[in-house]
Amino acid sequence: MTSKTLVVCAAALAALVLLAFVPQLTNAYYLSLAISLLQYTVLATAWGMFSGPTRYVSLATTAFFGVGAYTVAVFGETLSWPLVLLIAAVLGTALAGIVGLSTLRLSGVYFVIFTFGLAELVRQLVVWFEVNKSRVLGRYIFVDITQRDIYWQLLLLTVVVFLLGWLIARSRLGFALRVIGEDEVVASHCGINTTIAKVTLFAFSATVMTLTGAIMAPRWTYIEPSIAFNAMISFQVLIMALLGGAHRLWGPVLGAVPLVLLSELLSARFPNSFMIILGGIFLVIVYLLPRGVAGLVESVPARARRSNAQGLAT
C-alpha cells in the first residue's frame, strides 16, 4: 500500500467518524439535510457503479427505491426491522434479475426507454393491486425508527457501497464491465459472458437502491404510489451521477452533494421559480463539464504534467 492510499484511507476514516456524530451535533433541520445528502449519495453512487462502466443509462432508480419503500409500508408494522430490510433486498435483487435478464440485451436508447417504462409499470401494478385487492390508496407507516436511526443506517449503507464498489472495481468483474462499456462485441470475443456480468452488477446496484428506499420510508408517515415511485428521483440521481462523473466510484458523490445543497438553497430562496433556475444550471453544467467534476479533478494533474513537459522541451 502506498503512502498516498494510506492518507486517503485515514482521511476517509476521520471523515466517517465525524459524520457518525452529526446527529448529536446538529439540530433537526441539518439532520434532515444530512439525510437527503446521504440518500442521494448512495443512490447516485449505486447508479454510477452499473451505468458508469457499462454506459447503460438506467431510469429505473425510482422503481427499486419505491419497491423498498412499499416493502416497509406493507411489512413494517408486523415484522422486525432487520427482516423487513432483508425482504426489501431480496425483492430488489429478484426484480433486477428478472428485468436484467430480459432487457440487458437491449442497448442504447432502447434500454433507457425500457427502464423508464419499467418504473411506470411497477407503479401502475402497485396502484392496481392497492385499488382492486387491498382496497387502499395510500398506506400509513408507523414504525419505531427515528431520524437519527435513518441517518446512521444510510451512513452504514454508504460505507458498504463504497467498500464493495472499491472491491468490484479491482475485480475481474469490474474489469469485464469496463470492457463491455468500451465495446460489447470485443468483450464477448474476449471470452466475457456479458449477460452474467451486466445482470450481476445491475442487481447489486438495484439492491442498494431498494434498501435506500426501505431505509427512507419511515421518514414519511404516509405513502402512496405517486410518492414512492416518483420519476423525479430517477432523473435527479442520473443528473447527479453525470455531474459528478460516473466513470469513477467517487464521482457521483461530487455531483450529489452540490446538487442537494443547491436544491435546498434555491427552494428556500426562490420557492416558485427554483425548478427553472435548477434547469438552467444543469444546462450550464453539461456544457462546461462534459466529464463531470471527477473529469475536472483528473484533468488538473494531467494539465500540470503537460505544462511541465512543455517547459522542459523549450
Added chain:
Amino acid sequence: MTLAPFPVLEIVGLTRAFGGLIAVNELGLRIEQGEIFGLLGPNGSGKTTALNLMSGLLRADAGTIRLAGHNITGLASFKIARLGLARTFQLVRVLDGMDCRENVLAGLAFHTPHVAAAAAEAQVAQLLARVGLEGLAQRPAASLTYIDRKRLELARALASNPKLLLLDEWLAGLNPSELVTGIALIRSLKDEGVTVLLVEHVMDAVRALCDRCAVMSSGRKIAEGATDAVLADANVISAYLGGDDDA
C-alpha cells in the same frame, strides 16, 4: 508437422441468408494445424459474414463449424472465444478508453484457467513487445497510429493463446513499408505454430503468406487449393482478380 486428430477448423455446408440474399452458401473449409489459410473474394462475396459465423457474432442458418473437434455452431461468442478462437475486425476495434496494457489484458483475463496477476502482467509486456509495441503499456489506445492500433488488436487476439486466429483484412490500409512489417509479423506467428485464417485483398501478402487459399464469389466457394494454383485459376481471375494483366 504432426497432424492433429482433428483439423483446427472444419466447416461443412455453412449457410446464412439475409432476407433473400444468401451471403454464405454451403461453404466448406478445412484448415490444418499450423497453416496460414487465405479466404479471398470480391467485396460482398461473404468472407466477413463467414468469419462472423465462425466467431459467433452471427448464427448460421445451416451447416456445422468444428473447432479442433468441438462443434461450435450456434454457440455464444464468449464460449467460442474460450474454446480457442480469436479474431481481429475489419474495422479495427480497440478499447479506446483504456491504455495498451489493459487492452491486451482484456484478451487474457477471461480465459480459464485464470493466470495470476503478476504472470498476467509479464505476459502482457511480452505480447506488446511481440507485436512491436514495446514500452507503450501506459499509452492510451486512442492516441495510437493506425498500424499501432492494428498491432494492439492483434496482441489482444494473441493474448488468449488461440488455436485459431481469424484476421479480417488485417493488412488493409497499411503503407508499403508497414506492409512489409505486417507480413513479417504474421509470418512469425506461423513459425510459432499459430493457425491463421486470413481474409485479405492485398495479393502480395496472400502470395507471401498463405499455404492454401479459397476464393468466394456471391457466397459460394469457387476455388480452393495451393495459393499459386488458385490465383492462376481461370474462374478466379474472371470473378475476382479481373483480367490477365492484373494480379
